[in-house]
Amino acid sequence: MSTIQATAGAPAAVWVRVFHNNQRTRGVYLHGYETGHTVTEVFTYTTRPQxxxxxxxxxxxxxxxxxxxxxxxxGTPDPRAVDYRGRLNRSLSVGDVLAIDGRFYSCDSSGWRELTEAPPVEQITAPGTTPLY
Structure with missing residues (x-):
């Protein structure tokens, strides 16, 4: 697990990329991402952690x-979340993947698991998944 550190008093911007798992079987929601599952990149944003x-x-x-x-x-809706939903994307779920400054994590049934390599990207449009590009 990596740590993001602030430099010179200002936090460094962190790039977050959101990927939906393309696997459409019920098992993905129970077992999460598995090697070989393809993902669709649906959103990206930067954040400045404290x-x-x-x-x-x-x-x-x-x-x-x-x-x-x-x-x-x-509470007050976050503009990033409003934009994400405005693109007709579903909730982030078990089996989906995040990239945080190039380090990949899969959403598991309890927490996050760091992946040893980037998942293969295959941009697929499906209900609740709108490709970023």
């Missing part, structure tokens, strides 16, 4: 952002 922030904390923030971040019942 102080020393671990990748897993950033992943948890992304999970919350893309599950409830656009819902006014949970």
């Amino acid at each position: 102080g020393d922030t671990h990748d897993l904390a950033l992943a948890d923030e992304a999970f919350e952002l893309f599950n409830i971040g656009d819902d006014p019942h949970f």
Whole structure:
């Protein structure tokens, strides 16, 4: 697990990329990402974490952002979440993948697992998945 550190008093910007798993079987929601699953890149953004922030904390923030971040019942909607939903993307789910400054993590049924290599990207349009490019 990597740590992002602030330099010269200002936090470094962190690039976060969001990928939906293209595997459409029920098992992906139980077992998560498996080697060989292809993913579609659906969103990207930068964030400026406060102080020393671990990748897993950033992943948890992304999970919350893309599950409830656009819902006014949970506070002021985050423009990134509104944009994500405006692109007709579904909630971030088990089996999906995040890249945080080039390090990849899969969403598991309980937390995040660091991947040893980038998943293969295959841009596929499907209900709830709108390719970024």
